[in-house]
Amino acid sequence: MDDKIKIGLIGFGCVGQGFYDIVKAESLPFEIRSICVKSRDKQRSISADHFTYQYQDIISDAEIEVVVELIDDSEAAFKMVKQGLIAGKKVVTANKKMVAEHLEELMALKENGGKLWYEAAVCGGIPIVKTMDQFYNHEPIQEISGIFNGSSNYILSRIESDGLDYQQALKKAQELGFAESNPLLDVGGYDTMNKLVILLCHAYGITTTPSSLSTVGIQNISTQELEFAQKRNLKIKLVATAIRNHDQVHAFVMPSFVERTHDLSQVNDEFNAVLVRGKYTDDHLFTGKGAGGAPTAASVIADIYATVGKPDYDYYKWHDERDLAYSNELVLPIYLRYNHPDELSEFGFEHIWRHQQNENGNYVLGKISLDNLWSLNAFIEERGLIAVSASLLQQPQKLFDKKAQEKLVV
Amino acid sequence: MDDKIKIGLIGFGCVGQGFYDIVKAESLPFEIRSICVKSRDKQRSISADHFTYQYQDIISDAEIEVVVELIDDSEAAFKMVKQGLIAGKKVVTANKKMVAEHLEELMALKENGGKLWYEAAVCGGIPIVKTMDQFYNHEPIQEISGIFNGSSNYILSRIESDGLDYQQALKKAQELGFAESNPLLDVGGYDTMNKLVILLCHAYGITTTPSSLSTVGIQNISTQELEFAQKRNLKIKLVATAIRNHDQVHAFVMPSFVERTHDLSQVNDEFNAVLVRGKYTDDHLFTGKGAGGAPTAASVIADIYATVGKPDYDYYKWHDERDLAYSNELVLPIYLRYNHPDELSEFGFEHIWRHQQNENGNYVLGKISLDNLWSLNAFIEERGLIAVSASLLQQPQKLFDKKAQEKLVV
Numbered sequence: 121m122d123d124k125i126k127i128g129l130i131g132f133g134c135v136g137q138g139f140y141d142i143v144k145a146e147s148l149p150f151e152i153r154s155i156c157v158k159s160r161d162k163q164r165s166i167s168a169d170h171f172t173y174q175y176q177d178i179i180s181d182a183e184i185e186v187v188v189e190l191i192d193d194s195e196a197a198f199k200m201v202k203q204g205l206i207a208g209k210k211v212v213t214a215n216k217k218m219v220a221e222h223l224e225e226l227m228a229l230k231e232n233g234g235k236l237w238y239e240a241a242v243c244g245g246i247p248i249v250k251t252m253d254q255f256y257n258h259e260p261i262q263e264i265s266g267i268f269n270g271s272s273n274y275i276l277s278r279i280e281s282d283g284l285d286y287q288q289a290l291k292k293a294q295e296l297g298f299a300e301s302n303p304l305l306d307v308g309g310y311d312t313m314n315k316l317v318i319l320l321c322h323a324y325g326i327t328t329t330p331s332s333l334s335t336v337g338i339q340n341i342s343t344q345e346l347e348f349a350q351k352r353n354l355k356i357k358l359v360a361t362a363i364r365n366h367d368q369v370h371a372f373v374m375p376s377f378v379e380r381t382h383d384l385s386q387v388n389d390e391f392n393a394v395l396v397r398g399k400y401t402d403d404h405l406f407t408g409k410g411a412g413g414a415p416t417a418a419s420v421i422a423d424i425y426a427t428v429g430k431p432d433y434d435y436y437k438w439h440d441e442r443d444l445a446y447s448n449e450l451v452l453p454i455y456l457r458y459n460h461p462d463e464l465s466e467f468g469f470e471h472i473w474r475h476q477q478n479e480n481g482n483y484v485l486g487k488i489s490l491d492n493l494w495s496l497n498a499f500i501e502e503r504g505l506i507a508v509s510a511s512l513l514q515q516p517q518k519l520f521d522k523k524a525q526e527k528l529v530v
Numbered sequence: 531m532d533d534k535i536k537i538g539l540i541g542f543g544c545v546g547q548g549f550y551d552i553v554k555a556e557s558l559p560f561e562i563r564s565i566c567v568k569s570r571d572k573q574r575s576i577s578a579d580h581f582t583y584q585y586q587d588i589i590s591d592a593e594i595e596v597v598v599e600l601i602d603d604s605e606a607a608f609k610m611v612k613q614g615l616i617a618g619k620k621v622v623t624a625n626k627k628m629v630a631e632h633l634e635e636l637m638a639l640k641e642n643g644g645k646l647w648y649e650a651a652v653c654g655g656i657p658i659v660k661t662m663d664q665f666y667n668h669e670p671i672q673e674i675s676g677i678f679n680g681s682s683n684y685i686l687s688r689i690e691s692d693g694l695d696y697q698q699a700l701k702k703a704q705e706l707g708f709a710e711s712n713p714l715l716d717v718g719g720y721d722t723m724n725k726l727v728i729l730l731c732h733a734y735g736i737t738t739t740p741s742s743l744s745t746v747g748i749q750n751i752s753t754q755e756l757e758f759a760q761k762r763n764l765k766i767k768l769v770a771t772a773i774r775n776h777d778q779v780h781a782f783v784m785p786s787f788v789e790r791t792h793d794l795s796q797v798n799d800e801f802n803a804v805l806v807r808g809k810y811t812d813d814h815l816f817t818g819k820g821a822g823g824a825p826t827a828a829s830v831i832a833d834i835y836a837t838v839g840k841p842d843y844d845y846y847k848w849h850d851e852r853d854l855a856y857s858n859e860l861v862l863p864i865y866l867r868y869n870h871p872d873e874l875s876e877f878g879f880e881h882i883w884r885h886q887q888n889e890n891g892n893y894v895l896g897k898i899s900l901d902n903l904w905s906l907n908a909f910i911e912e913r914g915l916i917a918v919s920a921s922l923l924q925q926p927q928k929l930f931d932k933k934a935q936e937k938l939v940v
Binding site: 148239246251383386400422425436 | 656
């Protein structure tokens with residue numbers, strides 16, 4: 121009897137190894153026919169005859185039904201996935217950057233029977249892509265807000281709970297393997313934005329690219345804004361936000377003030393969370409570990425069964441409900457910490473409620489358009505500035521109202 | 531053009547009306563051809579010519595593809611759903627009691643092309659049935675614990691936050707429409723158990739009936755155990771639990787002590803939550819409103835699209851992984867408050883750590899088999915006793931250890 125699903129695995133890192141281990145441990149009806157890796161010399165836990173070094177060996181193997189792509193390099197992954205789809209393979213990937221940057225093109229490559237599934241790309245083990253696609257497919261989504269990056273959340277949790285500064289917390293995260301040696305993809309908000317872009321397609325039918333949307337990271341965070349938040353009993357979280365406003369959808373990734381009663385304030389350490397506000401469903405919160413070999417591999421396994429036995433993702437809102445348009449025409453209440461007065465003039469605040477400029481530090485509390493903020497993303501990053509959104513607060517004006525503020529400040 | 535999905539709706543209460551309203555408001559491609567209701571005389575928001583009073587009119591209408599069953603009476607619903615499936619209809623229901631009591635029989639009635647979907651039956655708008663069936667279908671589930679009944683959780687929240695006693699809190703819940711005039715289905719734990727039984731099938735491949743499993747409600751809760759919990763900084767929640775232990779699965783519904791750091795302790799008011807602990811996925815928490823017209827109707831709508839466009843539920847673990855058996859052979863740490871000493875002798879505690887019997891009240895802290903507890907469910911209910919599980923506590927022995935306890939008691 122040979123009704124096993126024949127799989128070609130590309131990549132044997134943390135998730136690839138996790139996937140391989142589960143397949144073995146649970147005696148799943150999968151046959152991993154071939155594993156493609158880059159380096160011939162790396163020490164690996166299984167013998168060398170499992171491996172190939174040419175991904176074309178997997179694509180051209182007519183016996184292989186499902187290609188599981190689990191490598192880091194998003195451009196190389198794109199080439200492989202593209203060829204797999206053109207060859208009519210069912211492709212399962214965890215590569216968020218690749219999917220976010222090329223989703224529309226990939227969706228068009230399925231005429232030969234190829235299918236593409238990527239649950240593991242968004243918040244690791246949390247089943248949010250499938251749920252967005254298959255459950256919320258006809259629900260008008262008002263808002264998505266979430267914590268999509270475990271490394272950043274771990275760092276912010278350590279700062280908040282253990283009183284570390286950003287550099288100390290980053291070091292601790294790196295020691296524990298929660299952050300890469302080059303952590304900018306995580307702490308710069310790019311990983312979070314990639315995931316948000318994928319959800320925008322399933323939640324609103326909008327395909328866009330990560331670089332078109334405003335992304336501010338936590339890497340420039342300083343004690344000044346941490347103390348500002350602490351005095352007001354707020355936390356700072358790196359939050360992905362998508363908001364629907366009539367027929368427009370706005371989205372951004374940004375450090376955000378969060379009240380302690382807000383659902384996202386309870387999501388700490390390496391945990392992820394997605395808060396979905398539907399017009400009829402009301403608020404749903406999904407939390408879980410957003411990364412790690414086993415949780416992510418569990419999503420890969422669910423995808424393999426789905427791609428073999430079921431139709432493709434619906435993409436219902438993308439195919440049939442193209443009534444929403446993406447726009448950066450949103451005015452956001454933010455806190456901006458700057459270093460030199462000439463930096464401030466770049467920002468074009470629409471309104472300034474409060475402006476502190478003294479030996480305790482410089483900051484502005486005001487309203488700014490998302491479009492402006494987007495055009496200043498690189499400037500913020502390079503100059504070591506930080507912008508923190510107040511849009512999640514129930515009464516953001518309390519941050520700005522001098523009287524209310526004086527009461528709050530200790 | 532007439533590619534609308536033709537629907538026969540049975541029931542026009544809170545959820546039925548909510549469903550009807552969404553279909554109208556969102557211009558969904560549904561045609562509600564006929565609505566079956568029981569009473570001819572009731573005042574309704576739409577004109578009488580929409581209605582029929584014979585459900586057979588709907589079953590025998592060859593044009594109707596999907597039957598949406600949203601009535602309260604579970605036995606009447608069973609008859610209708612059964613006939614619908616035999617007639618090859620796709621049936622969507624929110625009737626948890628009906629599904630829980632008859633799932634195995636209903637699963638066998640699909641040879642004529644009938645399909646049965648029931649997302650709305652478990653925690654209203656929270657998409658847990660589909661997710662359990664389609665995402666966790668190959669994940670070994672270690673444990674499920676959850677708050678599945680909004681009325682009971684609302685009552686317990688009012689007791690805890692507002693210092694009401696049980697009767698006052700119940701009255702408030704009834705005034706707000708969160709509890710039925712006969713609230714026993716909710717507060718007695720039966721509604722919670724119905725939902726747990728449905729999940730047992732998808733999570734573990736086990737079909738059983740609600741009456742075979744131990745169900746203790748909150749209706750006999752008194753200030754004695756509320757103070758006991760408060761002194762130890764614990765909350766009491768009505769919790770559904772399923773635990774896997776090698777090839778056995780145990781399940782019970784019971785008031786449970788919960789530490790304030792536990793995810794379920796944050797779930798208050800009418801909210802529901804499901805905590806799923808997978809071997810590989812680790813802990814996932816899903817929270818949202820578990821009831822109400824619009825959230826529940828949103829699940830009905832998702833089911834209609836699913837039943838029309840997709841294969842049936844997988845029931846993978848039920849069909850292919852029949853390696854687990856249900857068993858009540860579990861020893862549970864519990865708190866039991868009793869009134870008279872002769873009641874205690876009925877329980878057959880396996881071990882008693884602490885026994886208080888004085889003017890401050892009578893209780894036992896000890897270990898009891900789930901099987902014993904199950905056989906005493908009716909006795910507990912009738913005699914006004916209450917049992918509270920300590921199985922969710924990280925260190926249940928702390929409740930029992932005299933030294934640790936003395937420190938805890940103020």
